[in-house]
Amino acid sequence: MSKDLFQELKFRDPARARALAQALARNMDAIGREVAVMHVCGSHEQAIARFGLRAVLPPTLRLVMGPGCPVCVTDGPEVDEAVALALQGVRVCTYGDMLRLPGTARSLADAQAEGGEVEVVYSISQAIELAQAHPAEQVVFFASGFETTAVATAAIALARPPENFSVLSAHKYVPAAMDLVAGSKETRIEGYLAAGHAAIITGWEIFEPFARRTGAPVVVAGFEPLDILAALVKLTELLKDGRPEVANVYPRCVTREGNKAAQASLWKVFQPASGRWRGIGEVPGGNLALTPAFAHVDARRRFAIDTGPVRDDSAAAEARGCLCGRIMLGLATPDHCPLFGTACLPESPVGACMVSSEGQCRIWHTYGGVPDLRQVG
Amino acid sequence: MCLGVPGKVVAIDGLDATVDFFGVRKQLRLDIVDEPVAVGDYVLNHVGFAIRRIPPEEVQETLALFDQILDVSGAKEDLMAADVRNEMAAGKDRR
Numbered sequence: 001m002s003k004d005l006f007q008e009l010k011f012r013d014p015a016r017a018r019a020l021a022q023a024l025a026r027n028m029d030a031i032g033r034e035v036a037v038m039h040v041c042g043s044h045e046q047a048i049a050r051f052g053l054r055a056v057l058p059p060t061l062r063l064v065m066g067p068g069c070p071v072c073v074t075d076g077p078e079v080d081e082a083v084a085l086a087l088q089g090v091r092v093c094t095y096g097d098m099l100r101l102p103g104t105a106r107s108l109a110d111a112q113a114e115g116g117e118v119e120v121v122y123s124i125s126q127a128i129e130l131a132q133a134h135p136a137e138q139v140v141f142f143a144s145g146f147e148t149t150a151v152a153t154a155a156i157a158l159a160r161p162p163e164n165f166s167v168l169s170a171h172k173y174v175p176a177a178m179d180l181v182a183g184s185k186e187t188r189i190e191g192y193l194a195a196g197h198a199a200i201i202t203g204w205e206i207f208e209p210f211a212r213r214t215g216a217p218v219v220v221a222g223f224e225p226l227d228i229l230a231a232l233v234k235l236t237e238l239l240k241d242g243r244p245e246v247a248n249v250y251p252r253c254v255t256r257e258g259n260k261a262a263q264a265s266l267w268k269v270f271q272p273a274s275g276r277w278r279g280i281g282e283v284p285g286g287n288l289a290l291t292p293a294f295a296h297v298d299a300r301r302r303f304a305i306d307t308g309p310v311r312d313d314s315a316a317a318e319a320r321g322c323l324c325g326r327i328m329l330g331l332a333t334p335d336h337c338p339l340f341g342t343a344c345l346p347e348s349p350v351g352a353c354m355v356s357s358e359g360q361c362r363i364w365h366t367y368g369g370v371p372d373l374r375q376v377g
Numbered sequence: 378m379c380l381g382v383p384g385k386v387v388a389i390d391g392l393d394a395t396v397d398f399f400g401v402r403k404q405l406r407l408d409i410v411d412e413p414v415a416v417g418d419y420v421l422n423h424v425g426f427a428i429r430r431i432p433p434e435e436v437q438e439t440l441a442l443f444d445q446i447l448d449v450s451g452a453k454e455d456l457m458a459a460d461v462r463n464e465m466a467a468g469k470d471r472r
């Protein structure tokens with residue numbers, strides 16, 4: 001590995017980075033064959049692409065992104081529900097990237113252009129303020145995000161929100177998708193990096209049953225380039241020794257049991273439900289639905305949502321050749337898609353992975369096409 | 378995003394904290410964080426909620442990471458920096 005490359009990586013400590021890369025190379029030499037590992041977090045992919053990390057990995061180690069973008073896995077028909085609500089006079093609030101996420105035929109931005117009240121908020125607290133400011137209206141928060149974000153939604157549901165406020169949950173539960181990927185014969189992922197900050201809430205022990213069941217080690221990783229490299233060293237070490245264990249290389253943030261009170265709130269307000277993830281299909285236990293005790297804040301129970309007029313499955317992005325689903329399963333990368341950077345651009349996205357800042361197509365496009373290969377070449 | 382952003386607590390009123398993120402002041406909720414938070418502490422923000430009190434010995438290292446992320450050379454759009462800025466904006470505005 002050239003010295004310059006390490007300088008370019010903007011590592012805070014090139015010497016440590018070099019030592020980690022060497023340890024990684026030694027582990028892969030000992031394993032002596034190709035191995036694919038997966039991370040499941042948009043912020044990890046941002047860090048990996050931004051710092052060109054794949055360029056310092058041994059050629060036998062393939063690091064792929066899995067279903068780590070909560071906006072991307074929000075299914076078209078779920079967006080249709082929010083669009084239908086907005087068009088029937090409900091004020092719909094949602095996080096930024098959800099605005100342009102395509103439903104089967106329309107996005108919330110389209111609904112807005114057609115006169116629907118749609119507002120982007122950074123926090124569910126802002127949606128509560130909107131509900132307080134418009135007491136005569138119904139305000140629905142279209143809630144996306146994985147378990148860490150669902151905990152914030154749960155906190156609001158528990159804090160007696162105003163009566164004109166409800167939640168349309170598109171929250172997803174990552175461990176369920178990891179089970180699905182691990183069960184796929186095609187994917188052949190041998191180990192996983194778990195997202196550090198999600199594990200602040202869940203703790204790292206949540207991955208232990210998964211590692212036991214699937215025989216794949218899991219390493220909890222932070223977001224600095226060095227955190228990610230260190231996690232890969234640990235992961236390849238576990239693979240080399242045939243130990244399907246969970247390791248935490250992010251102890252400065254993540255504990256074994258995580259935040260028990262937040263977990264209790266999460267499971268008081270939500271229950272796992274099977275549902276479709278965009279491009280991936282049915283994920284058993286992959287959706288977080290409001291429990292019956294919180295029916296009073298559940299938009300699906302409070303409104304008769306008729307998506308009929310806004311749904312058109314023949315127009316869906318997947319129908320136009322978008323590979324998002326295969327990308328999120330780790331079976332393809334954006335450069336496999338003929339639309340990448342041509343018909344599909346951040347300004348005119350065809351698929352969900354180009355819409356969200358956590359989508360792999362958007363990330364690769366931002367950091368220069370196939371960033372890591374470019375840096376090597 | 379799942380990165381979270383560190384900020385310094387400057388005032389607390391029940392479950393609302395006023396937090397300074399690199400010069401921007403926002404209200405964060407303290408419902409989720411599982412440790413007592415005091416004025417002067419640093420917390421990690423995720424969608425307008427403090428999710429962790431950063432132990433004092435880790436504050437410098439954490440801030441340095443974010444300095445590095447926010448230091449975007451060149452005019453090009455940077456997703457990580459943009460996500461961090463969005464996360465900073467995630468608190469309620471100060472009343």
Ligand code: SF4
Nearest residue numbers: 322323337344351361
């Ligand atoms: S480049 Fe666009 S169309 Fe192709 S897989 Fe990515 S999001 Fe889908």
